[in-house]
Every structure is written in C-alpha cells, then in structure tokens.
Amino acid sequence: MARRARSKRHKLPVEPVTLQIQRLSHDGRGIANLSGKVAFVSGALPNETVTAGYTNSRAQFDELDVLTVEQPSPDRVTPQCKVFHVCGGCSLQHFSSPAQIEYKRNTLFEILAHATKHPLPESARLPSVTADNYHYRRKARLAVRYVAKKGGTLVGFREKHGSFITETDECPVLVEPASALIQPLRKLIDQLDARLQIPQIEVAAGETQQ
Numbered sequence: 724m725a726r727r728a729r730s731k732r733h734k735l736p737v738e739p740v741t742l743q744i745q746r747l748s749h750d751g752r753g754i755a756n757l758s759g760k761v762a763f764v765s766g767a768l769p770n771e772t773v774t775a776g777y778t779n780s781r782a783q784f785d786e787l788d789v790l791t792v793e794q795p796s797p798d799r800v801t802p803q804c805k806v807f808h809v810c811g812g813c814s815l816q817h818f819s820s821p822a823q824i825e826y827k828r829n830t831l832f833e834i835l836a837h838a839t840k841h842p843l844p845e846s847a848r849l850p851s852v853t854a855d856n857y858h859y860r861r862k863a864r865l866a867v868r869y870v871a872k873k874g875g876t877l878v879g880f881r882e883k884h885g886s887f888i889t890e891t892d893e894c895p896v897l898v899e900p901a902s903a904l905i906q907p908l909r910k911l912i913d914q915l916d917a918r919l920q921i922p923q924i925e926v927a928a929g930e931t932q933q
Contacts, residue, residue: 735777735778735779735780736777736780739774739775739776739790740757740774740775740777740787741772741773741774741775741793742755742757742762742764742767742772742773742774742775742787743755743756743771743772744764744767744768744769744770744771744772744773745769746769747768747769747826748763749830749833749834750814751814751815751818752764752765752767752814753765753766753767753768753769753771753773753789755767757785760783760784760785761783761784761785762775762784762785762786762787763784763785763786763787764786764787764788764789765778765786765787765788765789765814765883766788766789766808766817767789767792768795768796768798768799768817768818769796770796771792771793771794771795771796771799772792772793772794773789773790773791773792773793774789774790774791774793775787775788775789775790776788776790778884788884798818798819798821798822799817799818799819800816800817800818800819801817802816802817803816803857803895804816804894804895804896805891806889806890806891809882809883809889810879810880810882810883810889810891811880811881811882811883811884811889812863812879812880812889812894812896813896814883816896820853820856824851824853827851828848828851832848857895857896858895858896858897858898858899858902859896859898860896860897860898861898861901861926861927861928861929862926862927862928863880863897863901863925863926864923864924864925864926865878865879865880865905865923865924865925865926866878866879866880866881866888866922866923867888867912867921867922867923867924868888868922869912869913869918869919870888873890875909875910875913876908876909876910876912876913876918877889877890877909878905878908878909878912878924879891879894879905880894891905892905892906892909893905893906897926898928900928901926901928908924
C-alpha cells in the first residue's frame with residue numbers, strides 16, 4: 724500500500740514585520756501587502772502602521788497578529804473587555820462605534836452588489852439602525868468545559884486561535900442579564916454530576932417591555 728504523502732508544515736518567520744494597513748477585510752482584519760502577498764492582520768485598523776507577528780502562512784496569503792501599534796488610527800479606542808485580545812467572541816472593540824457602523828454598512832452593500840451584480844445607489848440606502856455600544860448581543864453560543872486545573876467550569880467564548888475557552892466571569896457585549904449569569908452558571912455546573920457532558924449553552928434573550 725502506497726504511503727500517503729504528508730504535507731510538511733513550513734516554519735513561520737520569527738521576526739516581526741512592520742506593515743501599512745490599507746483597509747479591513749469582511750471579517751474585520753486589517754489588510755496589507757507583505758512581499759507581494761496579501762497579509763491579514765488581526766487587531767489592525769485602516770491607515771495604521773503596526774508591528775505584527777506571524778500566526779499562519781500559505782501560498783496566497785499570510786496571517787498575523789498585531790504586536791504593537793506604531794501609528795494608530797484616529798478611530799482606535801480602548802476595548803472595554805479585559806480579555807478582548809484573547810477572546811474570540813468579537814473582533815472590533817478597538818474600533819470606534821461610528822467607524823464600525825460605517826464599515827459594516829459598506830461591507831453589507833459590497834456583498835449585496837457582488838451577489839446581485841447591481842450596486843445599490845446611495846440614494847436608495849436606508850440609514851443604519853443602531854443600539855448601545857455595549858451589552859447589545861442577544862444571541863450567542865457559549866462553550867462549556869470543566870477544567871480541574873482552572874478550579875472548575877469555564878463558560879464563555881473560545882479563544883481567537885484555538886479551542887480553549889476564555890476564562891471570564893462577564894461579557895460586556897452580551898446583554899446585561901446574560902452577562903450576569905456567566906459566573907452563577909459556572910458555579911451551578913460545578914455541582915452537577917453531568918458537568919463533563921455539557922458542551923455548550925445557547926443564549927437567546929428577548930426585549931423587556933417597559
């Protein structure tokens with residue numbers, strides 16, 4: 724029987740690189756040119772100069788994470804979440820709310836234009852519907868894992884570059900009643916005999932009528 728050829732993993736460059744960010748991709752990563760290849764840079768914003776480290780390299784593109792921001796965008800803000808740089812639950816807390824809304828609006832119309840082959844004129848585009856900058860997310864899927872070395876159950880979103888669950892007791896993106904339940908849920912699941920068999924929790928919150 725012929726042996727299957729095993730794909731060799733190329734070693735990633737160790738030295739950080741300095742990049743000029745041109746724009747954002749549809750998934751919120753900065754896009755730059757790196758030695759003739761497209762570079763997707765997590766944590767970068769348009770018109771920034773950043774130093775970044777490699778996380779993945781392929782034939783057509785490279786993937787990197789921001790290490791330091793040399794020249795920040797005027798739209799860069801400090802994330803409210805203390806685990807933002809680790810957690811994979813969201814990716815744009817470092818981008819100001821007005822700039823986020825404009826970026827998401829433009830992305831929507833770009834996707835629609837590509838799908839329909841008919842760009843929508845600006846005069847036909849409705850204004851953006853907005854909510855609070857934080858505690859707006861009403862639906863989510865939170866991972867659950869009992870980890871004895873961490874002292875019990877973890878409940879939250881998975882980390883950005885792996886399957887580990889981000890250790891946190893709150894989430895400033897989830898609606899406040901759901902965020903406030905993370906810590907009690909951790910304690911509750913700790914007490915269950917079936918704690919090793921619970922993989923996730925679905926969150927769905929309605930609006931409270933005043």
